[in-house]
Amino acid sequence: MRAVKPFALLPKFLLEPKSLTLALSFPLRMNASSLCSCNLFPLRRRFTGLQLIGSAGREAQSAIKGEDCPSVEFLVKSFPIAGAQEALLGFMTCKRKATDAAHSVWKHVIHGGNTVVDATCGNGYDTVALLNLIADGSNRGCVYGMDIQASALENTSSLLRDAFQQSKRELVKLFLLCHSRMEDVVQKEVLPVRLVAFNLGYLPGGDKTIVTKPNTTALALLAASRILGPGGLISMVVYVGHLGGREELQAVLSFISNLPVENWVSFVFETVDRPNGPVLVFIFKR
Numbered sequence: 001m002r003a004v005k006p007f008a009l010l011p012k013f014l015l016e017p018k019s020l021t022l023a024l025s026f027p028l029r030m031n032a033s034s035l036c037s038c039n040l041f042p043l044r045r046r047f048t049g050l051q052l053i054g055s056a057g058r059e060a061q062s063a064i065k066g067e068d069c070p071s072v073e074f075l076v077k078s079f080p081i082a083g084a085q086e087a088l089l090g091f092m093t094c095k096r097k098a099t100d101a102a103h104s105v106w107k108h109v110i111h112g113g114n115t116v117v118d119a120t121c122g123n124g125y126d127t128v129a130l131l132n133l134i135a136d137g138s139n140r141g142c143v144y145g146m147d148i149q150a151s152a153l154e155n156t157s158s159l160l161r162d163a164f165q166q167s168k169r170e171l172v173k174l175f176l177l178c179h180s181r182m183e184d185v186v187q188k189e190v191l192p193v194r195l196v197a198f199n200l201g202y203l204p205g206g207d208k209t210i211v212t213k214p215n216t217t218a219l220a221l222l223a224a225s226r227i228l229g230p231g232g233l234i235s236m237v238v239y240v241g242h243l244g245g246r247e248e249l250q251a252v253l254s255f256i257s258n259l260p261v262e263n264w265v266s267f268v269f270e271t272v273d274r275p276n277g278p279v280l281v282f283i284f285k286r
Contacts, residue, residue, distance in 0.1 A: 144173050
């Protein structure tokens with residue numbers, strides 16, 4: 001089997017009471033089994049290296065050494081989305097785009113008639129994907145879409161007109177609005193929200209000087225956490241290649257680090273040898 005480029009998988013651990021971050025190093029080999037004792041699934045027998053990059057209590061250290069430690073469970077095994085692992089592996093091996101991997105996860109979270117939020121409409125591809133998932137013929141559910149650029153909403157509206165009949169387009173509500181103010185437009189009677197999606201960076205094909213900012217993104221994440229229902233998901237594709245992109249990712253990671261582990265499970269996927277590549281973030285509410 002041909003070696004795959006190195007990358008790091010940065011999930012959160014469930015500890016009692018602390019959390020732990022690990023980097024898992026490749027290449028992949030068919031017969032590697034060094035992490036079987038960690039109950040890694042579905043990537044069992046594929047990892048060849050494990051590097052501790054955070055601090056942890058004695059229980060976690062014991063688990064890393066392969067000792068019996070039932071209080072530590074690697075969260076890829078308990079990833080809340082059954083069936084999404086293939087898409088994630090495709091992203092991690094550079095065979096699938098970050099947005100494609102995110103959409104594959106969404107279809108295991110969203111049900112017909114749900115309320116969802118596209119916090120950064122951009123050119124409308126996420127909005128279309130969300131509408132496809134909630135529109136089940138019952139005329140229930142809603143996609144709330146927002147962007148700070150009128151051109152983004154125009155592009156989104158055009159894409160929706162090309163893809164859907166009027167009856168389905170009526171399930172979409174678009175707002176010229178900063179994502180930090182999503183609570184101003186999401187109606188209380190449709191709460192809770194099932195999914196909030198973010199694409200952080202600049203508008204593809206637009207003015208690259210207009211970008212999402214760490215401070216407003218942090219506020220948007222707080223708002224998303226308040227309107228999200230149990231079992232819901234905050235999904236993020238964070239582009240870091242532009243000026244300020246890494247700082248915005250750090251704001252996202254800071255938000256995650258302050259979430260109570262008893263209520264939230266978070267995953268961060270980043271390709272180490274592509275420092276300007278997109279970062280996938282999934283934040284699940286229990």
